[in-house]
Amino acid sequence: MTSGRQRDHGDPGDAPSAPPPLAPVANPRRPSAAEEARTIASSTNIGTLATLTAAGDPWASFVTYGLLGGAPVLCVSRMAEHGRNLEDDPRASLAIVAPSTDLDPLASGRITLAGNVQRPAGDEQIAARQAHLAAVTAARYYIDYSDFSLWVLRVQRVRWVGGYGRMDSAAGEDYLGASPDPVQPLAGPAIDHLNADHADALAAMARALGGFPDADGALCTGVDRYGLDLKVTSGRGIAYTRVGFTHPIGSVEELRSAAVELVRQARAAEGPVEG
Amino acid sequence: MTSGRQRDHGDPGDAPSAPPPLAPVANPRRPSAAEEARTIASSTNIGTLATLTAAGDPWASFVTYGLLGGAPVLCVSRMAEHGRNLEDDPRASLAIVAPSTDLDPLASGRITLAGNVQRPAGDEQIAARQAHLAAVTAARYYIDYSDFSLWVLRVQRVRWVGGYGRMDSAAGEDYLGASPDPVQPLAGPAIDHLNADHADALAAMARALGGFPDADGALCTGVDRYGLDLKVTSGRGIAYTRVGFTHPIGSVEELRSAAVELVRQARAAEGPVEG
Numbered sequence: 001m002t003s004g005r006q007r008d009h010g011d012p013g014d015a016p017s018a019p020p021p022l023a024p025v026a027n028p029r030r031p032s033a034a035e036e037a038r039t040i041a042s043s044t045n046i047g048t049l050a051t052l053t054a055a056g057d058p059w060a061s062f063v064t065y066g067l068l069g070g071a072p073v074l075c076v077s078r079m080a081e082h083g084r085n086l087e088d089d090p091r092a093s094l095a096i097v098a099p100s101t102d103l104d105p106l107a108s109g110r111i112t113l114a115g116n117v118q119r120p121a122g123d124e125q126i127a128a129r130q131a132h133l134a135a136v137t138a139a140r141y142y143i144d145y146s147d148f149s150l151w152v153l154r155v156q157r158v159r160w161v162g163g164y165g166r167m168d169s170a171a172g173e174d175y176l177g178a179s180p181d182p183v184q185p186l187a188g189p190a191i192d193h194l195n196a197d198h199a200d201a202l203a204a205m206a207r208a209l210g211g212f213p214d215a216d217g218a219l220c221t222g223v224d225r226y227g228l229d230l231k232v233t234s235g236r237g238i239a240y241t242r243v244g245f246t247h248p249i250g251s252v253e254e255l256r257s258a259a260v261e262l263v264r265q266a267r268a269a270e271g272p273v274e275g
Numbered sequence: 276m277t278s279g280r281q282r283d284h285g286d287p288g289d290a291p292s293a294p295p296p297l298a299p300v301a302n303p304r305r306p307s308a309a310e311e312a313r314t315i316a317s318s319t320n321i322g323t324l325a326t327l328t329a330a331g332d333p334w335a336s337f338v339t340y341g342l343l344g345g346a347p348v349l350c351v352s353r354m355a356e357h358g359r360n361l362e363d364d365p366r367a368s369l370a371i372v373a374p375s376t377d378l379d380p381l382a383s384g385r386i387t388l389a390g391n392v393q394r395p396a397g398d399e400q401i402a403a404r405q406a407h408l409a410a411v412t413a414a415r416y417y418i419d420y421s422d423f424s425l426w427v428l429r430v431q432r433v434r435w436v437g438g439y440g441r442m443d444s445a446a447g448e449d450y451l452g453a454s455p456d457p458v459q460p461l462a463g464p465a466i467d468h469l470n471a472d473h474a475d476a477l478a479a480m481a482r483a484l485g486g487f488p489d490a491d492g493a494l495c496t497g498v499d500r501y502g503l504d505l506k507v508t509s510g511r512g513i514a515y516t517r518v519g520f521t522h523p524i525g526s527v528e529e530l531r532s533a534a535v536e537l538v539r540q541a542r543a544a545e546g547p548v549e550g
């Protein structure tokens with residue numbers, strides 16, 4: 001499932017390493033790179049645009065954006081350098097970083113959406129304007145200034161980095177066809193609850209379903225429509241694994257029953273506990 | 276003082292507008308664009324790099340950086356697209372956004388530093404490595420991987436945007452010669468104190484020194500080595516102005532006496548209050 005997602009660095013030998021699983025992971029399904037990227041794009045309204053100057057140099061500049069079916073909608077002034085750049089050459093890419101509280105900035109998810117910008121017209125112009133205003137409230141003060149233009153980025157290729165060692169590319173059409181995760185952005189309180197009140201159940205999942213039969217404990221570090229990310233502690237050290245729901249869930253309201261089902265599976269696999 | 280800093284948009288007529296001052300601002304000195312940019316560069320360790328792909332397309336990607344005398348020091352892998360891009364073409368720019376709690380993302384300060392990257396060598400290599408590690412703690416885990424390289428961005432030109440209507444360009448040498456503001460990043464508690472306990476003094480400054488003799492009140496919105504930014508309320512609406520210190524200050528410890536001096540000047544200009 002993760003082939004192509006990980007690459008080996010030329011490790012000088014002193015980086016932290018994680019013990020491998022001792023058994024197959026029961027259901028390792030996780031969001032695709034296209035889905036991860038679509039979720040990150042929906043997680044904020046700010047990014048950095050790369051455009052080309054008149055000399056063909058790369059120009060990075062802060063922008064706001066809305067989303068029209070996954071396509072970023074920019075509203076920029078031609079009095080700004082990036083606005084002039086786009087008028088002269090439509091090639092552009094947009095880097096977006098998922099909001100994170102992690103102290104290590106490289107642990108956070110981020111994407112690059114690359115393609116060409118185009119001025120929307122007709123019905124799409126109206127939809128693009130609404131999409132930008134819905135995401136960027138303050139744009140109502142300048143969106144109708146004559147020097148501002150709306151641009152839709154036609155995404156052709158996508159690069160997603162989920163943090164250390166998690167990365168992949170996606171085609172623009174797969175990104176545009178993906179839906180943002182309905183669970184992940186809202187799962188914070190559920191994660192806190194799982195870790196505070198169901199530590200034993202998480203450890204059982206890690207042992208029976210996550211490939212770590214020697215797990216002493218487990219913390220949930222993320223939830224998405226397909227399952228849970230677990231940080232596992234064992235006598236061999238700290239590792240990360242995955243337990244997948246039986247079926248993808250469509251909302252955070254379905255999380256409780258899906259988690260209960262995982263616990264049931266884990267307990268059944270572990271068998272009755274001897275007194 | 277602000278010529279070249281502001282531009283008129285093609286205003287459709289419904290944007291918020293601010294009343295102008297009724298008197299000259301006594302000392303409007305504020306940080307130069309080069310100084311503003313240098314302060315923003317020092318305010319964080321993350322930015323977005325624009326590079327050129329093999330096809331000459333602009334590629335935006337998240338990076339961490341340290342600073343070596345104002346020059347960004349990157350540490351990137353050639354297994355990442357931006358790393359390969361830099362090896363093929365040294366042209367690059369780095370967009371940096373100052374950390375902000377403002378709900379309107381376009382109210383925050385940001386810069387673009389543009390130039391060419393170069394691999395540091397000799398003593399500079401050692402200094403660049405230290406500069407990156409000092410800013411990015413986690414880099415110790417990968418900085419010596421054989422696929423990672425240090426790059427120093429030789430800054431040739433700088434664009435600074437301080438928020439709405441505050442923007443200017445600077446030459447790379449002016450940016451590199453500027454020092455980050457010694458006061459602004461540490462001024463938060465002092466600003467809170469001024470606003471909580473010295474509202475009358477701020478209003479007096481706005482009336483006597485800030486060009487708003489009709490000010491009913493004033494809030495301090497920022498402090499730097501050269502003075503205070505004030506948000507002024509009067510019967511004509513809300514406006515923004517500036518009161519400058521007699522001399523630039525070198526640390527946040529000097530702020531109290533510099534502010535006391537401004538109050539003294541303001542009270543003297545306003546004259547004795549009639550019983």
